Amino acid sequence: MPGGDGLLSFDLHPDDKGPKDACGVFGVWAPREEVAKLTYFGLYALQHRGQESAGIAVSNGRQILVYKDMGLVSQVFDETILESLTGHLAIGHCRYSTTGASVWENAQPTFRSIGSGSVALGHNGNLTNSGDLLELVAKRSAELDRAESPGDKGATNDTDLITRLLATYPDLSLLDAAAEVFAELRGAFSLVFMDENTLYAGRDPQGIRPLVIGELADGGWVVASEKAALDIVGATFLRDVAPGEIVALDGDGIRSRRFAVERQKGCLFEFVYLSRPDARISGRSVHESRVEVGRRLARDFPVEADLVIPVPESATPAAIGYAEASGIPYGHGLVKNSYVGRTFIQPSQTLRQLGIRLKYNPLREVIEGKRLVMVDDSIVRGNTQRALVRMLRDAGASEVHVRIASPPVKWPCFYGIDFASPSELIAAEQSVEEICASIGADSLGFISLEELTEASEVPADRLCRACFDGSYPVEVPDSARLGKYQLEVVAPGR
Secondary structure, X not given: OOOOOOOOOEEOOOOOOOOOOOOEEEEXXXXXXXXXXXXXXXHHHOHHHOOOEEEEEEEOOOOEEXXXXXXXXXXXXXXXXXXXXXXXXXXXXXEOOOOOOOOHHHOOOXXXXXXXXXXXXXXXXXXXXXXXXXXXXXXXXXXXXXXXOOOOOOXXXXXXXXXXXXXXXXXXXXXXXXXXXXXXXXXXEEEEEEOOOOEEEEEOOOOOOOOEEEEEOOOOEEEEOOHHHHHHOXXXXXXXXXXXXXXXXXXXXXXXXXXXXXXXXXXXXXXXXHOOOOOEEOOEEHHHHHHHHHHHHHHHOXXXXXEEEEOOOOOHHHHHHHHHHHOOOEOOOEEEOOOOOEEOOOOOHHHHHHHHHHOEEEOHXXXXXXXXXXXXXXXXXXXXXXXXXXXXXXXXXOXXXXXXXXXXXXXXXXXXXXXXXXXXXXXXXXXXHHHHHHHOXXXXXXXXXXXXXXXXXXXXXXXXXXXXXXXXXXXXXXXXXXXXXXXXXXXXXX
């Protein structure tokens, strides 16, 4: 049901801090469990990947019911709603938009009738050939001579395009239809989807976004964007969904179908910012990778200082590593408001001007008179670092040396992270020295791309590093280079 009562929304954590997160997906097949509640907690563990909307689809074996709304998982669902979502199978999604506007109509899971049943689907990533897919939907619908449904407004985001395409193969099983459709998709897609009886998951041939499979102790299957979501529901990690693979999970076990040859190019930025520190990517602990980046930063950019502080939370492991390798004490100089989320109250102009203080506040008694090393995960526009350096100086810091746990971000991402256009990326326009002067720091150091890659322990040829080096593993058409855009509304058969 639509939410917000027509009020405009204001995001208290805008993308001044950095990139918007990729989405989070979760699915569970568990006949002996309350699957809606398991999905709720799985999404809760993935909330960092998307805060705009949340939704759950559940099947009782006869029909699929979808409930979704704008806001955080805890705002969209309560005990009464979850109790009404009964069944043996569910998928869930928490969204940050990259293609399609941030409106209720684009919240997920998406839903369509398909053959004799129906399908619900959740998507983490971003497709780069949406224009071609729009034409394919129209062609397939015309071939089926499918009449336009009353109130059908067509696809408004790339995820609904996938669902619409699945519905154009009514004579195939959902697994066979998915194999046909997924072979036509380009870009990043880690998908959970379902019919009335079976849970499915699929991943693009590059495996750009993560997707893992787990098993419940008393029988049942779980798929999720990160291992943390398996842990929170008590599932044991089994393996990753392989790039180019579709899996079906139900009472018959796990069945695998390959729709493309694997050409792994996992996102390096998952190690920097997107994933939780307790995640594992390609067998590597994200926490340990970030700590190792901090150690390397300390060796590459030493400085005489009194205290190392992180910009919480994603930079905390790197700050620990920097302090460990440098011998400089580690401390907390910035307090983060952990409860800053989404509000439908518009701030006054005064609050807008305060900006970053809605999210961070300095501990004057810790930092006053100190020479600080402030460690952050990335610099995108530079607005947050500029405000934080000023805030620390106002609180009495005598020096502020900034260390960044990723290389300069010089190119936008088209695979599920809403980076700014190149003209808005500070590192695309300015040198390190110019950025240092712009944010008002005493010194500035970025980890090199080679050092970050080594810390991930994933070979460079198996990583997407496009935001750092401009080498895109999947071709990006000019239309996609325009950034986030609304798909043209196309009715079936037109």
